Amino acid sequence: MSDSLLSIPTISSLTTDHTRQSYLIFNNSSWAVLKASGPTLREYLQGQITQDMDKLNKQQAIHSALLSPQGKAVSDIYILSGHDDELILLTPRSHAVETVARLRQFALGHQLRIGIVESLAVAAVYGAHAADGLKRFGLIEPDQSWLSQCDKQGEDTFVITMQKQAKSYWIISTKTQIDQFMQDQYPTTEEELEALRIQQGFPLFGMEWDERLHPLNANLIEFEGVDFKKGCYVGQEITSRMHWRGGIKKKLYRVQLETSPLALPCPIRSSANIGELKSAAIDHNGACFGIALLPIDVAESDATLSIDHGTHITIMEACHA
DSSP: OOSOGGGSOBOOHHHHHHHHHSOEEEEOTTEEEEEEEOTTHHHHHHTTBSSOGGGOBTTBOEEEEEEOTTSOEEEEEEEEEOSTTOEEEEEEGGGHHHHHHHHHHTOTTSOOEEEEOTTEEEEEEESTTHHHHHHHTTOOOOOSSTTBEEEOTTSSOEEEEOOSSSOEEEEEEEHHHHHHHHHTSSOOOHHHHHHHHHHTTOOOBTTTBOTTSOGGGGTTTTTTOOOSSSOOOTTHHHHHHHHHTTOOOEEEEEEEESSOOSSSSEEEESSSEEEEEEEEEEOTTSOEEEEEEEEHHHHTTTOOEEOGGGOEEEEEEEOOO
């Protein structure tokens, strides 16, 4: 992101009104859709990802991270049950090719088929009447719990719940169908979707965190992306050691700012530089929100925090599902 204030994503009053009174569909091109299949696919993934594959079923998707043997993040992944024993994997588009290569790398002895499906895309549906948006895709409204899943029988059209309290869903469907339904509504932009993401405190791999930050410091626990009781997986030793030995010193927090930052990312100060504001967005009232990486002990104290030119920061909560 550049230093210009104009680069900070903003959501308009009209868009906000539409979500309050009806629903809106947003193109969510930050995410790529992968398909995977094979007779031992689930067994293979159980040894590769941080979450327990046994939690995945036709009604429940899962969130996970893919790690290197050194415990570094390769990608952030959401996994859904597809049709005919296929699995649908969502991963940040910026890391989709690397995710496919990494999963193929350790697949010796497994008949793994995996690849990016360019004909499929991800859309986000927001609004008080978001269920009406799902009906347009022939989908029923899933349970309101995190990552509850429904699908359209016989078609590559799926939905997962992305917010427990507000009405927010991700739909996986063909690009053609998504584009068609978006043309029939009040126009939305991906900048506004980005503003919603940041305001709600939803970190994106490749934006607020990357391979330099362990996923546990990027709130993998809060987003229900790791299981500490499952068997071995690549990168487990470092992950378990961090959890059980108190190695999680920092987290990502949802924050509010008095005014917009002059540049991003930017240091956050107390008596010294102790954290970093990773992203910022402006809501329909002109209020500025952001996602910041901060030491847990500082966030839980009453320390006064600020960024450039003394702009005060208020910590709202740790980012969570």
